[in-house]
Amino acid sequence: MFKVPDHQVAGHRASQGVLGPLIDDSGRFYKPLQSDERGSNEVVFYTQFSSNKEIPNHIRKFFSVYYDTQLIEASDGSGLLPHLVLEDITSTRTNPSIMDVKIGSRTWYPQASEDYITKCLMKDRQTTSLPLGFRISGLQIYGSEQSGYWKPDKKRVLGFTAEDVRVVLRKFVSSNSSDDFGTEPDCAFAAAVYGGSTGILAQLLKLKAWFEDQTIYHFYSCSVLMVYEKEPILNGKSPSAAVKLVDFAHVLDGQGVIDHNFLGGLCSLIKFISEILKDQPHDLTKDNSGSEIACANDCNKI
Ligand SMILES: Nc1ncnc2c1ncn2[C@@H]1O[C@H](COP(=O)(O)OP(=O)(O)OP(=O)(O)O)[C@@H](O)[C@H]1O
Numbered sequence: 001m002f003k004v005p006d007h008q009v010a011g012h013r014a015s016q017g018v019l020g021p022l023i024d025d026s027g028r029f030y031k032p033l034q035s036d037e038r039g040s041n042e043v044v045f046y047t048q049f050s051s052n053k054e055i056p057n058h059i060r061k062f063f064s065v066y067y068d069t070q071l072i073e074a075s076d077g078s079g080l081l082p083h084l085v086l087e088d089i090t091s092t093r094t095n096p097s098i099m100d101v102k103i104g105s106r107t108w109y110p111q112a113s114e115d116y117i118t119k120c121l122m123k124d125r126q127t128t129s130l131p132l133g134f135r136i137s138g139l140q141i142y143g144s145e146q147s148g149y150w151k152p153d154k155k156r157v158l159g160f161t162a163e164d165v166r167v168v169l170r171k172f173v174s175s176n177s178s179d180d181f182g183t184e185p186d187c188a189f190a191a192a193v194y195g196g197s198t199g200i201l202a203q204l205l206k207l208k209a210w211f212e213d214q215t216i217y218h219f220y221s222c223s224v225l226m227v228y229e230k231e232p233i234l235n236g237k238s239p240s241a242a243v244k245l246v247d248f249a250h251v252l253d254g255q256g257v258i259d260h261n262f263l264g265g266l267c268s269l270i271k272f273i274s275e276i277l278k279d280q281p282h283d284l285t286k287d288n289s290g291s292e293i294a295c296a297n298d299c300n301k302i
């Protein structure tokens with residue numbers, strides 16, 4: 001009944017002897033509680049967030065629905081272990097293209113141990129976290145039935161330079177992205193996926209507007225997951241592009257202060273995606289009247 005997710009793109013994957021998330025047939029994602037405070041922190045976050053009346057509904061949809069915790073057999077064969085039961089973001093999608101982007105130039109939080117800070121700082125320096133304010137943690141891009149997915153391994157992904165990130169964000173919405181870095185991405189799906197009033201850019205801008213205001217939480221080492229389906233676009237339908245936040249093991253009380261680490265990284269990601277839309281034959285960050293699409297249509301409503 002439980003199985004290893006087909007579409008997990010980052011984090012530790014379940015396998016023989018290895019602890020990782022599982023899914024079931026009913027559209028639920030089971031994330032094992034890490035034994036240290038990370039597991040309990042994430043439970044506290046989801047529990048508090050689920051009942052927090054200060055969270056606007058248009059922001060709540062950026063988070064997976066939380067269905068409590070449940071004791072299930074762990075994937076590593078160690079026996080029953082509590083798991084967070086979440087909505088499986090990919091369950092309703094066929095052949096989803098997914099990117100996990102870890103937001104923030106700093107993935108370590110103030111109260112962390114010296115060893116933990118050293119480990120995170122090293123990764124932040126070795127990846128694009130420090131220069132760009134975010135790093136790609138994992139991805140899969142669907143090509144076609146013949147080519148399947150382009151899913152570079154973790155080592156490759158963590159080695160992405162700033163230029164690689166720019167290219168990969170273009171490949172993510174291209175029809176010729178199933179090979180490695182050889183081909184110039186055509187950005188054929190940029191308008192359908194990143195653009196428009198319900199596209200990824202508009203969603204990221206809504207999230208940004210909330211982060212410019214909210215001082216409830218500070219999200220360290222949290223990821224933005226971007227998901228869409230290519231095939232519906234080819235049939236003239238919506239790609240169901242979605243932005244979701246995942247991984248709340250290091251969420252701290254915001255204590256009335258803006259989460260500038262997350263906000264800065266989010267603005268940087270937005271800038272990269274806007275540039276792709278601006279590069280298209282018609283500037284897709286603007287509507288027919290020349291006004292900024294996402295802001296005119298969405299941000300002002302918040
Ligand atoms: N609710 C969800 N539905 C579907 N897939 C999910 C969901 N949450 C997470 N994932 C998948 O699992 C991956 C890892 O998620 P997450 O970062 O929460 O795990 P983690 O074990 O804390 O990762 P890490 O070990 O890097 O800290 C994501 O990149 C995504 O592919």
Ligand SMILES: O=P(O)(O)O[C@@H]1[C@H](O)[C@H](O)[C@@H](OP(=O)(O)O)[C@H](OP(=O)(O)O)[C@H]1O
Pocket residue numbers: 011038123137158221249250
């Ligand atoms: O935030 P946490 O819960 O401390 O978890 C770590 C964090 O998600 C890092 O981003 C990840 O490194 P990558 O960025 O390299 O995936 C690391 O993997 P690791 O244990 O394999 O180093 C995790 O342990």
